[in-house]
Amino acid sequence: MPDATRTVAGVNSPTALIARPDAVALDLPTGSGEAVIRALHARLAALPAVTDAAGFLDDLLERATVSSVCIAADVALPHARTGAVSGIVLAVGRAPGPVAFDANHPGVRLVFMIGTPKKQVTEYLQLVAGLSRLLKKDGVRAALLAAPGEADFRTVLARGLPG
Amino acid sequence: MKTAADPGEVFLRRVLRLLRWRLWLTDRLQLTDWQKTLLWAALAGFLGALASLIFRAFSEGVHEFLTGSSAGVVESMRYLPWWACLTVPAAGGLLAGLVLQFGKKLTREQSSTDYMEAIVIGSGQLPVRASLVKSGAALFSIGSGGSIGREGPMVQLAAVVASAIGRRRRFTPPQQRLLVACGAAAGIASAYNAPIAGSFFVAEIILGSIAMESLGPLAIAAVVAALTVRVLTNAAQLYQVPAFRLGSPWEMGPYVLLGLLAGAMAPWFLRSLRNAERVFVATQLPLTLRLGLGGLLVGAIAVWRPEVCGNGYSVVVDILNGSIRGIAVLGFRQIWLAVLVILACKWIATASSFGSGAPGGVFTPSLFMGASLGYLFGTAVHNVWPAGAADPRAFALVGMGAFLSAASRAPVMAVIMLFEMTLSYDIILPLMLCSVLAYYTAKGIEEQSLYSEALKRKAAEQPATGLPPGRVADLMKADPPVLADTARFAEIARMFLSVPVNHLYIVDAERRFVGVVSLHDIKPYLGEPEVAELMLARDILHEDFPRLASDETLSEALGSFLGIAAERLPVVDADGRLLGSLAKGDLLLTLVEKRKMIAAA
Numbered sequence: 064m065p066d067a068t069r070t071v072a073g074v075n076s077p078t079a080l081i082a083r084p085d086a087v088a089l090d091l092p093t094g095s096g097e098a099v100i101r102a103l104h105a106r107l108a109a110l111p112a113v114t115d116a117a118g119f120l121d122d123l124l125e126r127a128t129v130s131s132v133c134i135a136a137d138v139a140l141p142h143a144r145t146g147a148v149s150g151i152v153l154a155v156g157r158a159p160g161p162v163a164f165d166a167n168h169p170g171v172r173l174v175f176m177i178g179t180p181k182k183q184v185t186e187y188l189q190l191v192a193g194l195s196r197l198l199k200k201d202g203v204r205a206a207l208l209a210a211p212g213e214a215d216f217r218t219v220l221a222r223g224l225p226g
Numbered sequence: 227m228k229t230a231a232d233p234g235e236v237f238l239r240r241v242l243r244l245l246r247w248r249l250w251l252t253d254r255l256q257l258t259d260w261q262k263t264l265l266w267a268a269l270a271g272f273l274g275a276l277a278s279l280i281f282r283a284f285s286e287g288v289h290e291f292l293t294g295s296s297a298g299v300v301e302s303m304r305y306l307p308w309w310a311c312l313t314v315p316a317a318g319g320l321l322a323g324l325v326l327q328f329g330k331k332l333t334r335e336q337s338s339t340d341y342m343e344a345i346v347i348g349s350g351q352l353p354v355r356a357s358l359v360k361s362g363a364a365l366f367s368i369g370s371g372g373s374i375g376r377e378g379p380m381v382q383l384a385a386v387v388a389s390a391i392g393r394r395r396r397f398t399p400p401q402q403r404l405l406v407a408c409g410a411a412a413g414i415a416s417a418y419n420a421p422i423a424g425s426f427f428v429a430e431i432i433l434g435s436i437a438m439e440s441l442g443p444l445a446i447a448a449v450v451a452a453l454t455v456r457v458l459t460n461a462a463q464l465y466q467v468p469a470f471r472l473g474s475p476w477e478m479g480p481y482v483l484l485g486l487l488a489g490a491m492a493p494w495f496l497r498s499l500r501n502a503e504r505v506f507v508a509t510q511l512p513l514t515l516r517l518g519l520g521g522l523l524v525g526a527i528a529v530w531r532p533e534v535c536g537n538g539y540s541v542v543v544d545i546l547n548g549s550i551r552g553i554a555v556l557g558f559r560q561i562w563l564a565v566l567v568i569l570a571c572k573w574i575a576t577a578s579s580f581g582s583g584a585p586g587g588v589f590t591p592s593l594f595m596g597a598s599l600g601y602l603f604g605t606a607v608h609n610v611w612p613a614g615a616a617d618p619r620a621f622a623l624v625g626m627g628a629f630l631s632a633a634s635r636a637p638v639m640a641v642i643m644l645f646e647m648t649l650s651y652d653i654i655l656p657l658m659l660c661s662v663l664a665y666y667t668a669k670g671i672e673e674q675s676l677y678s679e680a681l682k683r684k685a686a687e688q689p690a691t692g693l694p695p696g697r698v699a700d701l702m703k704a705d706p707p708v709l710a711d712t713a714r715f716a717e718i719a720r721m722f723l724s725v726p727v728n729h730l731y732i733v734d735a736e737r738r739f740v741g742v743v744s745l746h747d748i749k750p751y752l753g754e755p756e757v758a759e760l761m762l763a764r765d766i767l768h769e770d771f772p773r774l775a776s777d778e779t780l781s782e783a784l785g786s787f788l789g790i791a792a793e794r795l796p797v798v799d800a801d802g803r804l805l806g807s808l809a810k811g812d813l814l815l816t817l818v819e820k821r822k823m824i825a826a827a
Contacts, residue, residue: 126765181770187766188761
């Protein structure tokens, strides 16, 4: 099986995508999945790649209502393939307490939000697979949850994610 | 992460593993639509050969039952008492008529059993029961010594088998027609042990095209059929003949005359068959009695000249080897006259069998006519100018090719067939010359060939079905497998496992086409259930996948296939609702057919 993330390079690599100062938020609200999505969306809304912030938010929320966006008990990947972005955007957050994303996932703590242009199916799959592999690694989720500050959090991410 | 014991996850992992296996196989085999067509052609070839062999065995069994002899038809007739010689073909005709009569009650299908018709002006569908009834009747007319070829029914049966395969696999009409053509090629290849001629016969005479789209599958079917027959029966070339060669360049002069003569005689032979048919119909006898009368006439001639019975194969072999039984010891004049008498008697006998409606072919009897004509001509030339025809048997061989070329209007096939049936390459120069001259001479005398007249008449009777489709809607396959845009990854994987496609069509709640999910996209992630669990069809959809409008012309549709690695495209109506899909293979086949029809027009 080829390592799909190896082909992710340049601006579409997860490391590059979260290099921006506002791409990581460790103070997500704990109210609901929607609140978390809105909070992370606010960090992406001003990016030049987001051409229609309101449309992007609608698509994210709509996708989350159609089917679960969680890949583990404590990890959610809200995502949308949307015409509201011109390039892939990624924001990562951590909630101080459990967030109920849906009925089956009441204890989400780590959230990775992805927006992808409609045409970039391959890149989108590569990014999701890369994140999924990172979060499967022993101790990565625990380290992300235990990271005392943003710098440590970013270090754990950077160590795990391909360049 | 979820535990491995979760039944949903276990199921998903299993489906993904199966899909990985399928992809592993697909990657290595890489079967395109054309390669699949070749595989079906090979199957049609194999089964067609088996059908031919079974028919041959049955016809020999019927012959043994009716004559009490397991020898060849002519041999058996030679040793029968005169009254048996007279009655056996008549009884065979009556039995054939009874089979056809009772068979009518068993078969309600109205469509024609003629494979050429099914390919040229039909949809490739051949009724199985009606064809079996016709073949059953042919067993009696052939087994009883009727002057008719058994190869025709063998080819017919092989084509029926191919048609049944296509119907079972729900092939589209162009695919179905091509598969029936493959069955016919297989039938000819197995009947004459001539795979190249089998392919070219169908390509040249029936399809009217030697484009690789059709010739490739025909060749595969013919090769597999010939191989099957060779393995199962140790068959060698059909006519074992001495090595013929061109004695001197002077011989080309008489060969030119032979080509002209064969070309002039073939149309008369065909006309006589049609006239005999009219005469028998004019008697207004019931079919059974008509067939019995035809058999009686053959029997009456056979009392005197048993060589007229059967397809004429053994007599042709004797002529080519210069050892005509019973007359070889005679002088030149007597031999010449004896062959002339046999030729005339065979002509009348074939007209009687064919005219009475006996099911069977006239392909091999045509070879008989050509061989006799060539031998007579060669012997006559040899007698007055030995250097002009050093070996009259070579003229018999060339005469076969020339006559076949003139009767079938397929000179390429005739040359190849003669070469394959005799493996006499040294005679190729006069054979080519004579075949071409005979073709043009016959064409100048009469436009119709052995096969074209009936087809043209039937095409005129039902012009609508003969027209190839002009719009996408005419050619599309309805109801392709679809998924909703909310389908989960497991459903997508399951669908990819159950249908051999590379793109799954995704529709919305109103069945409007929204895009495709590509197998290529998801392939790298089949080992990652977490990714699979997260994805819906809409997440990995290609919305910009080309689609065809149902009212587009086929030429416009062809343009949509350019620049995209897809074997089929979705077809939508004006509101974007998915109606079906159009396969590139069907489109190309149909465009070839259209080109042929335009050229013919």
